[in-house]
Amino acid sequence: MEDLQLNISVAKTNKKKPGAVHKDASEYKFVSNPKFTGKTIARKRPRFIAQKGNYVKTTEEEPNKKVAKLTQPPAEKNDNLEANLRNLSENKGKFQGKNYQKLSDDIQIAQKPRSGGWISSLFKNNPDVPRIGQRAVKPIVEKVFTGKTFSDLNIHPHSVANLQQNLKLKELMTVQQNAIPVILQGRDMLIRSQTGSGKTLAYALPVVEGLQAIRPKINRHDGIRVVVVVPTRELAVQTYELFVKLVKPFTWIVPGLLSGGQKRKAEKARLRKGLSILVGTPGRINDHLRHTQSLNFAKTGCLVLDEADRLLDMGYEKDVAAIVKSIEDHKKAATYDPLALIPDEDVNEKEQIDDKEEKSEVKHHLTDILMSKERQTILLSATLTKAVENLAGITLVDPVFIDTSEGRAVVADSLKPQKVDENKIANKKEDIPLNKNKEDDNTQVGDNKNKKEKKTKDDSESEEEEGERRGGLKEFGGLNRHDLFQTTVKKENKKYESVPKDTTEESDSDSDYEYFKVQKELEEKNTAKDIKEQIDDINPQETGNKFTEAVKSAIIEDELVMPQTVNQTFLVVPMKLRLVTLCSLIVEHCVLNKKGGKMIVFMATLEMVDYHADLIETVLTGKKKKKKDQEKSKAKKRKADGKGKDEDGLESSSSEFEVDYHEPSEGGLIPVDLEMFSLHGSMQHEQRIEVFKQFREARHGVLICTDVAARGLDLPRVDLVLQYCAPASATDYVHRVGRTGRAAQVGAAVMMLLPSEAEFVRHLEQKRIRLRQADESKSLEALRSVAPAAANRARAAIALQTQLEHTAHSSAEWLARASRAYTSWVRFYSGYPREVRQWLDAKQLHLGHAAKSFALRDTPAALARRSKSDPQLKKEKPTNRLSVPDEVDKKRPGFGKVKIGFNSRVMNKQSSMHTASEFDSGLPPLEPSYKKKKN
């Protein structure tokens, strides 16, 4: 190891009044000298020079003249430290670099602030904040609600009543109105609609409808009928919970959850007991496919890939491909079992009769598919990528593309090229319920596809004529054919409106039967004239709106749709002011806001999340922060190593720190009442789900998180999304912002940018996202309530920054966490994908200022040294650890043969690297990466 010459100067390196007492760690300077001779050399610049333990004061005018000899060193502790340092340098062989670092940290911690706090140069040398003029951007609009109700759909009245009474949902959302009838037809589908637009219900409701209609009724031992794959555990829990609510009236349908991090044994037992609907993360599902015999997809008739682009982005492509392959293989392998068609003996006679009648009345083709060897596949996302297009190409057969944004094709069907008068249809789609598939194009779907539609044709001549005229147009701008009877059916349905809230028995097939009878009668009553009148309003022209074309053009256009109810702004803040600005925005929104705001703060790395959540909570609320799990494991470790000493044998400092709140003097802070939550992919599973549930229930508070919370999560009442770190792509921006303004609620989104990053908004404008620059001068205002004695907001910010720095330097643990957070952010920053690097350029960063924004007082060089010696900071580059290594693939039965149809190179590797560390499949390591050598 390189020799180190440690020049300990007790003078501050920057200007200071002569004779001042030196208390800041930056006063010490460590100089590397390869020609180290063992001597400690005094430097000229400092006014206090260390000479063999004696402190000698010099003057600036006569630097070599000793004017006074201090009998005592400035502080005993510093003296010890200095002696330790010297000792270390002399015993260099015995110690590794981290020991030096440990001492350097101890020196920093030993420094106490002066009574007034450190003088912070927060407001000096900051770059000017540029004014980014707003360009005329016309955002793409998507109408959220349709004015139609669930009873307008051709679904079971118990479902309608359940939605109204238990889920409190009445009106149909656009995507639901468009997608549900098509899904009920059993068509494969790609759905794109904006965040918070109700996509989950758009597929979950028809799936439950299809399942409940199967006769004889399915039971949990029949096998898994529906598989729903989602990218994160929280989303899996959320989706599973929705299914639980939807199947309430149909208790014979059993949903189940497989998400990473849970005990495999419990999940195995659940699978053995049997499930009808399986919701899970791809890694975990695959894990069970390999290890759990009872997981079989032979009966699976529907596969849903939610947040499809993210599933591919996260490196799950192999797992997704393996799931698709398993479904195909299991279905093929399943032998035809004629006995299965014989009803159970214990089914009573009456039920058998009902079943028979209902069987002949299968309402939806989806029910047929769920009973057959076919498969329906549904892909969904608010944003599309080339990888999704490729995935669609592989997994979808004769698909329909539904895009709910205005001005674009509402529906693009792969079956017959159609030219649609888009504007007219967009205008008409809310008002005019249309009939769906026509006979002439149904033939292309396959014989078994549209039994119900055949019936429709018989019922209505005019529909057939219309179908011919439109060349079999699949225009799902309205409701299915049941809508045509909606008014009368609604009246008749009244008697079915109440659903037992706690249904423990199977729903009564009597009422089902009666309902179908009434419905049939009503259908018959409906005249051809009525239908024609309604359809005549639409006169779509011919040719040209095919699935692939529509998807391609949607991807090429690369325009993103944002909820119009979200007020989007960006705030340009110089680096040094970022942390205090963040605190100010939190206080303003969650403390000063009388209604009590609920906000999400997105950060780049899990180290940042952990550190900031604890630091801000400690300083703003004055609470002692205990990280229970960490503390426990540390306590155990300490016990094992010898009481109170760390691995270097040095006294370990307490990891807890209580903020000393002074009487409101100039530098004093008063604690505020604030609920803090943090969420990232490396948290323990139980903790992670607990935080998710707690924040979901909370009325106000702050969630600091990584992008693990950016997708699909429906967290009620979130009225502000703050992006503390710029997103890795415009798509990520959309999904982060999408956590607010859901279901047409009002929300706000603020993106914090550095002056060097300000032009990033131009990139978003190109995607038709419109943002307004917020006035940064007011962003610190809220801090005056935290530091009431401060003369102005700048003083308040300085007081807060001082306290933040003081806390960050209060123990070795804090300091290590701060450094880790800083280092992880620097690494993250230099890994921004190429598309955005011109605006988010690591070369533009001022690392010294950046350190300040992490409440650190070190120089970048010192921080780099610390990160090198930090055993906890992973040295290897972040890898896509969710994908299974190729060599492991080969060992899996059947897995190695999977041909990955969608080009994994298409996926943005950079972006997957960014997210890789945030997500965890919950899988144990497949093989130990190395074996420890025993000496």
Ligand SMILES: Nc1ncnc2c1ncn2[C@@H]1O[C@H](COP(=O)(O)OP(=O)(O)OP(=O)(O)O)[C@@H](O)[C@H]1O
């Ligand atoms: N018909 C409806 N009426 C009112 N609210 C609804 C309706 N359907 C769904 N919602 C609510 O809308 C919210 C958003 O729904 P959901 O989570 O399905 O959106 P999403 O489109 O999947 O969003 P993301 O793209 O972010 O995943 C949920 O709170 C849900 O309960």
